Amino acid sequence: AIARYGTTLRRVLEHQTATLLVAAATLAGTILLYVFVPKGFFPVQDTGVILGVSEAPPTVSFPAMADRQQELARVILRDPAVQSLSSFIGVDGINTTANSGRIQINLKPLGERGVTASDVIRRLQPELAAVHGITLFMQPVQDLTVEDRVSRTQYQYTIESADADELDSWAPRLLEKLRALPELRDTASDQQNGGLEASLAIDRDTASRLGITPQAIDDTLYDAFGQRQVSTIFTQLNQYHVVLEVKPSFQESPDALKDL
Template sequence: HLARVEGIALFMQPVQDFTVEDRVSRTQYQYTLEDADSEELNRWVPKLVEALQALPELRDVSSDQQDRGMASMLVIDRNTASRMGITPQVIVDTLYDSFGQRQVSTMFTQLNQYRVVLEVMPEFQQGPQSLQFLDVRSLSGGQVPLSVFTQVTETNAPLLVSRQGQFPAVTLSFNLAPGGSLGDAVTAIERATREIDLPPSIRGSFQGTAQAFQTSLANEPWLILAALVTVYIVLGILYESYIHPLTILSTLPSAGVGALLALMLFRTEFSVIALIGIILLIGIVKKNAIMMIDFALEAERKEGKRPEQAIYEACLLRFRPIMMTTMAALLGALPLALSTGVGSELRRPLGIAIVGGLIVSQILTLYTTPVVYLAFDRLARRIGEPRSSTTSRESIDTSSA
């Protein structure tokens, strides 16, 4: 019912046991603007909020800027005050004596001590109208009413001034549109800041989950590349081949494609948790390919079978272990993908990515792995890749006989 009340913007967000955000926000993602000039920052924040609200990738765009407070500003007529022998410092001291709770003395007793604070009577502290009763001492010693050379004006002032890195900052909050991804939202926000020609003095940065997503995207390609290179080197040493490790690594793209298709089908964003699921898929799918290729190479090298016959027997004999490994991982991830309890929205992308990747990779790799194996085997023979020591000894014994 609150959403139907005019003037109320209702935002609802589940409470998580584990969160990446470092500040309280109305929505799931944050984008912070900071500037040394608070007035410039306050002028540009509404413009950026309006631009972000027009983006189809975002929903519930808002800011923590609260600029509807009222403040009284004391404007000094410096020329008049100077003619009367009153300096700005005298005015500041008078106002501080009246409202600043200046400690002027300390009273000591046998049991305690008491600070003496100078201020005006409480009835003269209720509003700006009390300033008209103040007098300021001039250099000549006379008392001059404050209202003679000052004027009180009311203006808007922020109710809250947030700071980040010692600079005034405003945080913009947003949610993703249904079916949208965080990567598309980040790109759209960066494009909007360029289109409105945001001044270079205003610095924008993502916070919380969006910041973690950007950081992970910046480092993840290098980590995945390092993992693939390490796996290739280990498999190359294990199988004494430069070619067949590529046969095993050729099964990985199908897992990534399956995970992305599953996320798109269930309209789930590609988050850091989903990326972790894809990394898990690399190990599971690679293990299935190793079981098949390892058996085929052993049959080809030790038993002297032709590549077609070796990979055919590997598919038949390793089908059950491969299915057992895949089903164990798939059934383990299925509760994550189907859960609806508290905090399930944090773990659901992980389960969907694993289930989708395993299903697609299992369907494709059972048919594509033998084809890739035979193609790379012919390529290895064509470029003259040296065979294993076992195969070499068998060929020598055959020729001698």
């Protein structure tokens, strides 16, 4: 082993110029790779699918949310790289609030569309931003991910506090500072505390005499004004959630609570 090392060392010393050129080329190649190789935990893949999470103001009604979601879908389908999409709104295991929705965008094959999924997102963003009253956050679907939930953006930052009031106070301030950074785009928060609310006082003595439990009152209110999913209708291509609620004419005013 020592003799072999001596032989290679003599050859290097005999070709010092070539050795220096190889070292310089290696250094230059390393710098070029550092500049051009994508950085990040996982490189962004182009799987041909884009996931969009829509968000409207917390006070939006279900019909208004449906109209705005459909407008987003119409804008997306006009793009020449889009083959089809599926859209969903309403409360389920993923959408925890009625003002959020999901759109899965299926792109044409890469050879046919000629642009990457990230390029399609950048092309759609200005047109989708023109849709009033709703925002769509898009990112390419990845085969390999470490996320445990559907998020609006590529990176997530979680803040926690034992004091809910303190969290409600500081979360918007942090979001405002992040949005001011030029390096970031599509900054969002899943804090949803700006919706309309009404407080009800239960006459527990009268309810007890009539045999009505607080749970029964809560279930009745949710059946009437919530989004109680009672069944699912399956077809060959789609599935439809059946939601229980009162007629829309009884949802226009808080006075409707008197009629339950």
